[in-house]
Amino acid sequence: MNKRLLTTFVLLLVAAGLLFAGGQQESGAQQKEAPAEVEAEEVELHFFQFKPYLDEEYKKFADDFEQQNPNVTVTTETIGGGTQWQTILKSKFAAGEGPDIFPVEGPSQYELWSDYIADLSGEPWVDNAVPFALEVLNIDGKQMGMPVNLEGYGYIYNKEIFKEAGVTKTPSTVSELEAAAKKIKDAGYTPFATGYSTWWVIGLHLYNVAFAQQDDPQAFIDKLNAGEVKMADNTLFQDLQNIVDLTVEYGEKNPLTTDHNKQVQMFANGTAAMIQQGVWKEVPIFEANPNANVGLLPIPLNDNAKMDRVAVGVPFNFVVNKTSPEPVQKAAKDFLNYLVNSKTGQKYMTENFGFIPAYKEVDPQGLKGVGKDILEYAGQDKTIPWVFGQFPDGFANEVSNNIQAYVADRQDWDKTLSRLDAAWQKLK
Amino acid sequence: MNNRRMRDIREDIFFIGPGFIIFALIVLFSFVLGIYYSFTEWNGVNKEALWVGLDNYLQVFKGDEQAGVSAVFTLKFTLASVITANLLAFGLALALTLPLKNAKLMRTIIFLPNVIGGIILGFVWRFIFTNSFVSIGELTGSWFFELPWLGTPMTGFWASVIVFVWQRTGYLMMIYVAAIVSIDDTLLEAAYIDGASQLHMLTKIIIPLTVQAITVCVFLALSWTTKMFDVIFALTNGGPFGSTETFAMNIYYEAFQYNNYGLGSAKAILFFIIVGFISTAQVLTTKKWEVEA
Amino acid sequence: MITNKYFPRLFFIEMAVVVIALIYLSPFYFVVVNSLKPFGEIIENAASLPSTIRWDNYVKAWNTVSFPQVFLNSLLVTSFSIAGMVLMGAMAAWRMVRRPHKISGIIFVLFVAAMVIPFQSVMIPMVKVAKLFGLLNSIPGIVIIYFGFGMPLTVFLLHGFVKSIPKELEESAYIDGCSTFQSFFQIVFPLMRTMVVTVIILQTLWIWNDFLLPLLVLFKESIRTIPLGIFSFFGQYLNQWDSALATLIMGMVPIIIFFLILQNYIIRGITAGSIKS
Numbered sequence: 001m002n003k004r005l006l007t008t009f010v011l012l013l014v015a016a017g018l019l020f021a022g023g024q025q026e027s028g029a030q031q032k033e034a035p036a037e038v039e040a041e042e043v044e045l046h047f048f049q050f051k052p053y054l055d056e057e058y059k060k061f062a063d064d065f066e067q068q069n070p071n072v073t074v075t076t077e078t079i080g081g082g083t084q085w086q087t088i089l090k091s092k093f094a095a096g097e098g099p100d101i102f103p104v105e106g107p108s109q110y111e112l113w114s115d116y117i118a119d120l121s122g123e124p125w126v127d128n129a130v131p132f133a134l135e136v137l138n139i140d141g142k143q144m145g146m147p148v149n150l151e152g153y154g155y156i157y158n159k160e161i162f163k164e165a166g167v168t169k170t171p172s173t174v175s176e177l178e179a180a181a182k183k184i185k186d187a188g189y190t191p192f193a194t195g196y197s198t199w200w201v202i203g204l205h206l207y208n209v210a211f212a213q214q215d216d217p218q219a220f221i222d223k224l225n226a227g228e229v230k231m232a233d234n235t236l237f238q239d240l241q242n243i244v245d246l247t248v249e250y251g252e253k254n255p256l257t258t259d260h261n262k263q264v265q266m267f268a269n270g271t272a273a274m275i276q277q278g279v280w281k282e283v284p285i286f287e288a289n290p291n292a293n294v295g296l297l298p299i300p301l302n303d304n305a306k307m308d309r310v311a312v313g314v315p316f317n318f319v320v321n322k323t324s325p326e327p328v329q330k331a332a333k334d335f336l337n338y339l340v341n342s343k344t345g346q347k348y349m350t351e352n353f354g355f356i357p358a359y360k361e362v363d364p365q366g367l368k369g370v371g372k373d374i375l376e377y378a379g380q381d382k383t384i385p386w387v388f389g390q391f392p393d394g395f396a397n398e399v400s401n402n403i404q405a406y407v408a409d410r411q412d413w414d415k416t417l418s419r420l421d422a423a424w425q426k427l428k
Numbered sequence: 429m430n431n432r433r434m435r436d437i438r439e440d441i442f443f444i445g446p447g448f449i450i451f452a453l454i455v456l457f458s459f460v461l462g463i464y465y466s467f468t469e470w471n472g473v474n475k476e477a478l479w480v481g482l483d484n485y486l487q488v489f490k491g492d493e494q495a496g497v498s499a500v501f502t503l504k505f506t507l508a509s510v511i512t513a514n515l516l517a518f519g520l521a522l523a524l525t526l527p528l529k530n531a532k533l534m535r536t537i538i539f540l541p542n543v544i545g546g547i548i549l550g551f552v553w554r555f556i557f558t559n560s561f562v563s564i565g566e567l568t569g570s571w572f573f574e575l576p577w578l579g580t581p582m583t584g585f586w587a588s589v590i591v592f593v594w595q596r597t598g599y600l601m602m603i604y605v606a607a608i609v610s611i612d613d614t615l616l617e618a619a620y621i622d623g624a625s626q627l628h629m630l631t632k633i634i635i636p637l638t639v640q641a642i643t644v645c646v647f648l649a650l651s652w653t654t655k656m657f658d659v660i661f662a663l664t665n666g667g668p669f670g671s672t673e674t675f676a677m678n679i680y681y682e683a684f685q686y687n688n689y690g691l692g693s694a695k696a697i698l699f700f701i702i703v704g705f706i707s708t709a710q711v712l713t714t715k716k717w718e719v720e721a
Numbered sequence: 722m723i724t725n726k727y728f729p730r731l732f733f734i735e736m737a738v739v740v741i742a743l744i745y746l747s748p749f750y751f752v753v754v755n756s757l758k759p760f761g762e763i764i765e766n767a768a769s770l771p772s773t774i775r776w777d778n779y780v781k782a783w784n785t786v787s788f789p790q791v792f793l794n795s796l797l798v799t800s801f802s803i804a805g806m807v808l809m810g811a812m813a814a815w816r817m818v819r820r821p822h823k824i825s826g827i828i829f830v831l832f833v834a835a836m837v838i839p840f841q842s843v844m845i846p847m848v849k850v851a852k853l854f855g856l857l858n859s860i861p862g863i864v865i866i867y868f869g870f871g872m873p874l875t876v877f878l879l880h881g882f883v884k885s886i887p888k889e890l891e892e893s894a895y896i897d898g899c900s901t902f903q904s905f906f907q908i909v910f911p912l913m914r915t916m917v918v919t920v921i922i923l924q925t926l927w928i929w930n931d932f933l934l935p936l937l938v939l940f941k942e943s944i945r946t947i948p949l950g951i952f953s954f955f956g957q958y959l960n961q962w963d964s965a966l967a968t969l970i971m972g973m974v975p976i977i978i979f980f981l982i983l984q985n986y987i988i989r990g991i992t993a994g995s996i997k998s
Contacts, residue, residue, distance in 0.1 A: 050956070051956055051959075052953055052954055052955060052956040052959070052961065053956065053959055053961060055953065056785070075942075077940065077942070078953060079936075080952060080953065080954070080955045080956040084936070088936055088937065090845065091844060091845055091848040091937045092848075092940070094845050094848050094849050094852075095848045095849060095851065095852040095857055096852055097852070097857065097858075097940060260958070261960065264764060265764050265765065265766075265767070268761075268764050268765055269764075269765045269766065278958075280958045280959060281958070281959075283959060284760065284761075284764050284959065285764075287759075287760045287761040287764065288760075288761035288762075288764040288765045289761065289765075290761075
């Protein structure tokens with residue numbers, strides 16, 4: 001009798017499964033099988049982005065696009081929640097509900113999504129983009145992603161405090177930075193709010209500098225991948241210790257307790273003079289103090305003159321899902337082109353989003369202290385690239401853990417670098 | 429087959445069927461798929477997952493330092509939290525079943541933390557540890573508030589315990605309150621008249637009569653702490669240097685940040701087996717204790 | 722419990738409990754205070770009282786997350802999920818206790834074992850399964866998923882409780898000619914109410930605040946729940962605390978009221994002597 005019962009359960013399971021699956025197939029068929037090749041056919045475009053504070057602005061932009069293209073309905077979806085947007089994207093694709101446009105941060109992420117990314121080589125915006133911005137997702141000569149804006153980071157500094165402390169020349173080497181920090185400390189301020197408890201402050205942005213200052217960062221990464229060089233043997237990585245030591249010595253009391261929110265807080269209320277952050281933190285800084293007088297300094301590793309360069313990069317590229325139906329892909333490409341290549345789109349980028357566009361002949365508007373400084377460095381060709389998009393998956397976590405362990409005196413710098421070498425080899 | 433048996437089966441299906449079938453289709457089915465992925469190499473995105481047999485399992489045992497660290501953290505966290513939360517909850521339940529003036533209000537307040545969800549709770553507490561504790565420390569000079577909260581493995585650990593206890597005591601307390609109130613007053617009065625000491629009444633009457641509630645509460649606390657994810661994810665994000673990473677977070681990072689979905693699934697299966705073993709042991713021991721009591 | 726005299730020792734116990742309660746309450750100070758400040762003020766000093774009380778954050782949050790809509794969605798998802806899982810869970814638990822046999826024993830072990838599965842480890846397969854059964858992107862869909870994930874704890878708690886209900890009542894009902902169905906719905910289910918209320922509170926707290934599951938299966942903006950609304954204010958580099966905290970408080974209030982109502986029910990149920998250990 002037990003057998004019978006079991007059979008009944010199994011039958012019920014199967015029956016329920018068929019029932020659900022059947023219902024599902026029907027609705028699936030309705031969505032996908034739109035007749036192709038009809039003029040101005042109705043298209044639903046699913047647009048996914050990850051900057052919550054721009055959600056409303058993107059929606060307004062999408063409305064504008066819809067007016068120009070009455071056959072297209074755009075659904076804008078914004079997922080923030082820290083780094084969870086990537087997890088969500090994965091589950092959407094797993095469910096076969098992948099969006100038609102989504103962001104990709106760099107080559108490592110490109111590799112992850114390569115099954116789904118359409119070639120954008122022939123798009124009209126390609127000619128107008130800043131060449132180095134195109135490089136990030138130029139894969140084997142094909143343009144796989146569309147850069148939108150440039151972002152930069154370094155030490156955001158409070159010009160008033162610098163003036164008060166008598167720092168007249170903006171420091172660009174480790175010695176100069178140390179001298180400035182000393183004066184600031186004597187004037188009664190905390191020179192740095194390090195934010196070393198936040199993984200991306202260390203793992204992405206700080207560690208990037210040692211890569212980006214290499215004579216040929218790309219060649220260095222290639223050699224690292226081939227196992228021909230070690231970070232532990234490289235002077236710049238050894239010199240990275242200087243800046244970590246300096247910021248910790250002249251930083252707040254417990255650097256590992258401070259996160260990126262606390263950094264901004266200490267900076268905005270005038271206790272800290274410098275924070276290692278980027279242009280994205282201007283929003284809260286100016287919210288707290290609309291008259292803030294701020295600028296951006298490079299992150300030096302030693303006293304070499306070429307340290308006077310700030311890190312400027314493409315934070316993300318928009319890509320088009322190549323598994324979407326043909327008409328949807330076309331609408332997606334139009335949408336992207338409209339964003340960066342039309343007067344309306346450019347107005348949105350500069351005025352509404354506050355972006356530094358990655359496109360020639362687009363005048364950035366409404367830039368504030370940090371943004372202006374980035375443009376100035378870029379104008380003088382004093383920039384280093386963002387290469388952390390090429391870190392193997394999970395490497396930034398390892399960097400953050402190991403440098404935190406160094407800051408906490410758990411291991412010395414040699415050990416830190418050798419462990420990171422091992423981590424790179426394991427994760428690559 | 430006689431009619432009675434047929435009726436029994438029909439009734440079994442009617443009563444147990446709907447719940448079990450939905451549970452099986454959603455949870456068990458997903459879990460079985462997860463077992464399948466644990467034998468594959470898959471980044472969570474590609475259309476095809478590559479079958480690799482037992483490789484993922486071997487890799488876990490071959491030396492995954494961070495997985496070891498997170499397993500030890502989870503174990504310590506579980507022990508400290510389950511004990512602290514249950515003792516405090518039981519103590520509060522004893523106090524709040526006395527005829528206090530504001531018992532109901534106090535119960536509500538202590539229950540209140542349960543109404544905030546995990547991730548936001550972690551963010552709020554992170555803020556309290558890194559901001560308010562510092563301010564209070566400066567104001568009072570008390571060593572407790574001047575500790576580098578969340579900045580060292582030790583403070584990260586205790587911060588996690590504090591937040592867990594703060595969040596969950598109220599719930600456990602409600603269960604204990606329910607159990608204590610239902611003890612027959614005449615038993616206690618008789619003991620009181622016999623001149624029994626307070627301690628004697630606690631150990632010989634109250635605890636034995638609430639042992640069922642203790643089993644439930646310990647089990648609940650165990651299943652919360654061993655699976656702990658979102659609160660600590662937002663509170664410490666595993667830092668500093670991975671010292672406060674729970675095993676559930678380790679699985680999550682492996683699957684979604686290191687993009688080794690297969691390896692992450694293998695860890696999840698091993699984790700399931702271990703925790704299942706611990707929970708079964710716990711339930712069996714307290715069940716035995718229940719019988720003896 | 723023993724004596725109603727409010728003697729000094731009780732007073733000290735009361736003081737101690739009040740102190741603990743105040744400590745428990747203190748984190749809410751930050752939530753409430755900061756929800757009334759403009760963003761800039763939160764950044765500058767998050768511990769201070771607001772310079773002036775402003776309801777702007779609430780107005781803004783109410784509009785940007787379309788609060789009435791997300792509130793209604795949360796309400797629908799939570800109430801239907803709870804109703805279904807409690808009914809199915811109670812039926813299954815009772816049957817398993819009263820008519821145990823090998824298969825129902827195995828099923829019970831499966832339920833208990835499933836309580837140990839960390840959600841993160843089944844979430845991608847779960848989404849695939851949900852897609853297969855057409856449960857994505859709809860409120861009835863997520864309700865069915867919650868049935869599945871909610872069954873284990875519901876059955877576990879009720880299973881333990883049914884054992885403490887005396888069999889005699891049901892047996893006399895059978896003798897009076899009641900069917901199994903009648904005796905369950907008319908006699909047993911009402912007797913389970915204290916534990917049912919406990920289950921309802923626990924599961925409501927979970928579903929009302931749940932973030933990851935709805936994030937994975939509800940994509941359409943029109944069916945978002947409250948936690949999804951709160952998290953729409955959080956990014957990797959920037960958190961909009963002002964709107965997030967205001968939304969958090971608006972989402973908390975209904976559940977606190979709900980708890981207060983049910984708490985009365987529990988306490989009354991207990992003192993009426995319907996629970997026996």
